[in-house]
Amino acid sequence: MHKPILYAALSIVSCCTVFLNAGEDDAAIAADDMIKNLLQRLETAVLAGDAEAYLANIDTTASEWATEQTNWAADLAEHTPEMFDLNLLPRVEVPAELNPSEHVAALRMTWQFPDGGERRVEFPARFTLDEHQNWHYAGEAWTSVASEDGQTIVLFLTDDLQEIAERITEMMPGIREHVDTGFQTHLEHPQVVKLYTDMGHLQQSIYLSYTDGLGGWNEPGEAIKIMASPRMGARRLRILLSHEYGHVATFTYHQDVAENLPWWVAEGVAELAAERYSGDRAREGTEAAVRAWAEAGALAAWEDMADFRETPSRLHGHVYLQGHHFVGYVSERFGRSARNAWVRRLASGDSLDEATLEALGVSFADLDGQWRASLSADE
Numbered sequence: 001m002h003k004p005i006l007y008a009a010l011s012i013v014s015c016c017t018v019f020l021n022a023g024e025d026d027a028a029i030a031a032d033d034m035i036k037n038l039l040q041r042l043e044t045a046v047l048a049g050d051a052e053a054y055l056a057n058i059d060t061t062a063s064e065w066a067t068e069q070t071n072w073a074a075d076l077a078e079h080t081p082e083m084f085d086l087n088l089l090p091r092v093e094v095p096a097e098l099n100p101s102e103h104v105a106a107l108r109m110t111w112q113f114p115d116g117g118e119r120r121v122e123f124p125a126r127f128t129l130d131e132h133q134n135w136h137y138a139g140e141a142w143t144s145v146a147s148e149d150g151q152t153i154v155l156f157l158t159d160d161l162q163e164i165a166e167r168i169t170e171m172m173p174g175i176r177e178h179v180d181t182g183f184q185t186h187l188e189h190p191q192v193v194k195l196y197t198d199m200g201h202l203q204q205s206i207y208l209s210y211t212d213g214l215g216g217w218n219e220p221g222e223a224i225k226i227m228a229s230p231r232m233g234a235r236r237l238r239i240l241l242s243h244e245y246g247h248v249a250t251f252t253y254h255q256d257v258a259e260n261l262p263w264w265v266a267e268g269v270a271e272l273a274a275e276r277y278s279g280d281r282a283r284e285g286t287e288a289a290v291r292a293w294a295e296a297g298a299l300a301a302w303e304d305m306a307d308f309r310e311t312p313s314r315l316h317g318h319v320y321l322q323g324h325h326f327v328g329y330v331s332e333r334f335g336r337s338a339r340n341a342w343v344r345r346l347a348s349g350d351s352l353d354e355a356t357l358e359a360l361g362v363s364f365a366d367l368d369g370q371w372r373a374s375l376s377a378d379e
């Protein structure tokens, strides 16, 4: 949970505050008080499970952040913490003279659910002043780099990720082209990629109740979020980015894709998008795992993996591997265009039966049976 690396970066920043003159210091103190009031409003809203009151205090200028926070707040009604505490850590803001309508400070967020232990994250946070003199919370105080074509923006918090961030801006155009071609689509806006080095921080950014381990995350309209480290290899990066961008590509199919697409299809498609980068050995591993499940009678029922929130964690491995295998089978048998038509129909709200019959000309039950038969056939 703890992030020593963050302190190192912040202590560099905090050195600069000694250069402030008295007048600016007064302004900074007034801003401090107003931001403490803002933090209280956020705390009250969270503890009341009140998404609307929470969002009223959020700076929604950056569209991906606005979407992330809308989803974050929507979880509060169902999972309301019994403790939620926001604190600014002392004297770590950036120089106030740079921009009086912006304030950066280290934020500590602590929370607890009735059935869980205390959780805590710390990160440099940004607060902004609107034209009515109201402060809003704007999320992490990211540093950004953009690709040459301007279509990929990478956000990170610590200097040691600069090199990885720049590498991502170089690899994303190729990944986007590959995945867009495969799924016969393209994105109308730049894609933001956020880098996290702390699992607890990434989980918190999704929503407070999120606890599953993960390497990456994406939802419609959100940034691609990945766990990153300064020494991360190019192969691992490409796999993570292409998987997440696979989600982005299918999200262009329909506005309600996240609700409509069975989870195993969504992950199967994303794994397919990453196949070029994960390589033959990964594909062989998937093949072997799914065949072993088939032989042992341990394949999961599709309906048990349809909903992300309802899928038991013991089936999470099946979602990716079994989903990938099935979507790969559809691709090989029917071709790219038919597969994409099938995914498009599912994304638009067709049932598995409707989409399969319309796009592939076979009932889902028959297709499932044929796929199962293929698993016991010789490779």
Ligand SMILES: [Zn+2]
Residues within 6 Å of the ligand: 243, 244, 247, 266, 267, 270
């Ligand atoms: Zn995924």
